[in-house]
Amino acid sequence: MGSLVTTRQAVTAVEEEAQYLTFMLGGEMFAIGILGIKEIIEYGSLTVVPM
Structure with a gap:
């Protein structure tokens, strides 16, 4: 019969900031x-254009 071998690898977590x-949309x-x-780019006020 076969056998199952489990190995564990050490995982080093690097903590980065x-x-x-952030912005709001809808x-x-x-x-x-x-x-x-x-x-x-910061926009000023919008101009309404008649259609």
């Missing part, structure tokens, strides 16, 4: 890792 940019909160952001 991360920063996120009533839901989203977050993007700060390292993936190149530029933040």
Whole structure:
């Protein structure tokens, strides 16, 4: 008969802090890792254009 051999490998957990940019869209909160952001553009007020 066959036998089952189980081995355990030591797993080293590296604890790293991360920063996120959070924003609200449609009533839901989203977050993007700060390292993936190149530029933040702040918009002024919107102008209504008649159609």
